[in-house]
Each structure stands twice: as C-alpha cells, then as structure tokens.
Amino acid sequence: MSNNGTAVLAAGCVLWRRSPGAGGPEIALVHRPKYDDWSHPKGKLKRGEEARAAAVREVAEETGMDCRLGPELSTVYYEANGRPKEVRYWAAEACGGAFVPNDEVDRLAWLSPAEARDRLTQDRxxxxxxxLMDALHPVPAPPTGP
Structure with a gap:
C-alpha cells in the first residue's frame, strides 16, 4: 500500500527504557479509552510534517516522555475507518518526562517484552x-573463514 493520496499516513514508536530493577528493557504501552485498546504510541502526520518528527511528537503527546529515536523498525499497513492506513515505527528510548492522563490516553504501562506482547490488543x-528486541540485541554474524 503506498501513499496514493488516500492512505492515512501516521508514525509512532516502540518506546522503551532500561528496567529500574532487572536492567532489561521495558516497553511503554498506552491505553486509549475511546477504543479500549493497548497500543504503541502513534498518530497521524500533520500536513507537511516529516514522519520522524511526528513519531517524537506523538510519544510526547501520548506518554509525556521525551525520547531519543533509534532505528526505524517497520511499517504497518491496515484499514481504519474504511481507509488504508500506513504507520511507520521507530525504536525510541525514553529519556525523561512524566505521564499525565488525558482524554486520548488514560493509562501508560511499562512492561517486559513478553508482557507487552500479551497486552497489545492488535496482533499487527x-x-x-x-x-525492537532485534534492534537492541542484534544477532551476531556467524564467523567467516577458517
């Protein structure tokens, strides 16, 4: 699905931090009461906005967190309200801020990767x-040569 003028373009992040206790990564999920779902922070691009800037803005709006963008992860395609939607995602490390519930997002949960996978509402x-885990812990290349 490409942007043929009808696709809704959006951007978001898989927001993570180092666990204060275990030291492993924790992933932030947001709860949206309008949809009663758990998802990664994301949202539509504003007119003329670059996707990376939108991803950072959406993290700030939905989680209250400042973040440092890492590698782009993937693009997710699906239909929303009868229109194709294209969401580009980046890995992003939280580097400060505080969550304040609002009309769009009423809860923020920091979860282990396994808990996050289970809590997410949408399979996609x-x-x-x-x-994200692959980006944080790349698999080493096999040794080459004798």
Whole structure:
C-alpha cells in the first residue's frame, strides 16, 4: 500500500527504557479509552510534517516522555475507518518526562517484552516488540573463514 493520496499516513514508536530493577528493557504501552485498546504510541502526520518528527511528537503527546529515536523498525499497513492506513515505527528510548492522563490516553504501562506482547490488543502490533528486541540485541554474524 503506498501513499496514493488516500492512505492515512501516521508514525509512532516502540518506546522503551532500561528496567529500574532487572536492567532489561521495558516497553511503554498506552491505553486509549475511546477504543479500549493497548497500543504503541502513534498518530497521524500533520500536513507537511516529516514522519520522524511526528513519531517524537506523538510519544510526547501520548506518554509525556521525551525520547531519543533509534532505528526505524517497520511499517504497518491496515484499514481504519474504511481507509488504508500506513504507520511507520521507530525504536525510541525514553529519556525523561512524566505521564499525565488525558482524554486520548488514560493509562501508560511499562512492561517486559513478553508482557507487552500479551497486552497489545492488535496482533499487527506484536511483531514490533520482536523488531525492537532485534534492534537492541542484534544477532551476531556467524564467523567467516577458517
């Protein structure tokens, strides 16, 4: 699905932090009361807005967190309200801020990768957890040569 003028373009992040206790990564999920769902922070691009800037803005709006963007993870395609939607996601490390509930997002949960995978409402969001883990812990290349 490409942007043929009808696709809704959006951007978001798989927001993570180092666990204060275990040291492993924790992933932030947001609860949207309008849809009663758990998802990664994301939202539509504003007119003329670059996707990376939109991803950072959406994290700030939905979680109250400042973040440092890492690698782009993947693009998720689906239909929303009868229109194709294209959401580009980045890995993003939280680097400060505080969550304040609002009309759009009433809860924020920091979860282990396994808990995040289980809590996500949409199946299409689960592979993003694995993509983040791969980005944080790349598999070493096999040795080459004798």
């Amino acid at each position: 969001d689960r592979p993003l957890v694995d993509a």
